[in-house]
Amino acid sequence: MKIKKAVFPVAGLGTRFIPATKAMAKEMLPVVDKPLIQYAVEEAFDAGIEQIIFVTGRGKKALEDHFDRCFEVELTLKNKGKEELLEQIQELVPKTGTIVYTRQNEPLGLGHAIWCARDIVGDEPFAVLLADDLIQTGRPVLAEMVKKFDRFRASIAAVMEVDKDQTDKYGILDASQLENNIFRINDMVEKPNPEEAPSNLAIIGRYILTPNIFKHLGKKEKGAGGEIQLTDAMKSLLKEQPIFGYKFEGTRFDCGDKAGFQMANLAFALERPDLRDKLIRFIREIQKDF
Numbered sequence: 265m266k267i268k269k270a271v272f273p274v275a276g277l278g279t280r281f282i283p284a285t286k287a288m289a290k291e292m293l294p295v296v297d298k299p300l301i302q303y304a305v306e307e308a309f310d311a312g313i314e315q316i317i318f319v320t321g322r323g324k325k326a327l328e329d330h331f332d333r334c335f336e337v338e339l340t341l342k343n344k345g346k347e348e349l350l351e352q353i354q355e356l357v358p359k360t361g362t363i364v365y366t367r368q369n370e371p372l373g374l375g376h377a378i379w380c381a382r383d384i385v386g387d388e389p390f391a392v393l394l395a396d397d398l399i400q401t402g403r404p405v406l407a408e409m410v411k412k413f414d415r416f417r418a419s420i421a422a423v424m425e426v427d428k429d430q431t432d433k434y435g436i437l438d439a440s441q442l443e444n445n446i447f448r449i450n451d452m453v454e455k456p457n458p459e460e461a462p463s464n465l466a467i468i469g470r471y472i473l474t475p476n477i478f479k480h481l482g483k484k485e486k487g488a489g490g491e492i493q494l495t496d497a498m499k500s501l502l503k504e505q506p507i508f509g510y511k512f513e514g515t516r517f518d519c520g521d522k523a524g525f526q527m528a529n530l531a532f533a534l535e536r537p538d539l540r541d542k543l544i545r546f547i548r549e550i551q552k553d554f
């Protein structure tokens with residue numbers, strides 16, 4: 265069965281980026297000149313996704329506008345002969361009817377946000393992308409995971425090794441390595457202290473889930489931080505179905521963190537021919553003071 269739908273939980277308040285996010289959705293923060301959410305949506309389309317499901321909340325109107333046409337801007341660009349930019353903003357608007365919005369009207373956690381999309385997803389496997397996790401890679405992660413899904417026909421989470429003292433920021437796995445980049449998950453725990461963590465293998469925000477997950481999310485059990493956690497529902501799903509971990513290639517930036525966000529900007533800007541030389545010159549100059 266083809267993975268056609270992707271859920272994007274985008275209801276979070278982004279308190280870590282206040283004041284920038286006081287009146288603006290954190291997913292609209294740009295890395296170089298593209299909002300975080302656009303990287304994630306492009307990754308989804310690149311993986312063959314046909315329907316984008318945003319689980320939004322209050323104050324997220326800019327997200328909806330971003331993926332809609334804006335005749336005023338289009339006309340201005342056209343009149344000024346800026347064909348390339350015009351094409352760019354027209355291309356980022358998905359085909360009419362392929363984006364669906366639903367709301368998470370209580371901040372009850374990631375698991376609850378995914379559960380809010382249950383009726384739209386229905387009875388088919390689907391993807392979840394957390395836009396905060398930005399991955400710079402030549403092998404787009406979701407597309408690789410779709411290939412793994414075709415092979416294993418089971419839920420898959422993207423994974424990477426993290427520093428042992430960072431386990432309390434992630435869903436952490438007890439897993440057995442099957443192949444170079446594939447793990448079979450035995451157990452998982454959300455945000456354990458380093459002393460209690462079963463490993464330093466962490467879940468990163470890309471998932472392919474079978475629809476059975478909704479039954480477990482529907483129990484609405486509260487976990488770490490008093491929130492309904494996706495990791496807990498996956499742990500429960502493990503009792504009835506296998507779940508795999510895919511260790512992706514590339515560098516992951518935690519754009520929910522200020523330092524991670526700055527690093528992402530620098531790394532992505534250095535990939536741009538129009539910016540690279542200027543930035544390298546600047547870095548060389550300021551690093552004398554480090």
Ligand code: G1P
Pocket residue numbers: 374394397433434435436454466467468469493494495520
């Ligand atoms: C969420 C998940 C966690 C996962 C992380 C990846 O946590 O709950 O299991 O490891 O994303 O970024 P959050 O960052 O929303 O606290």
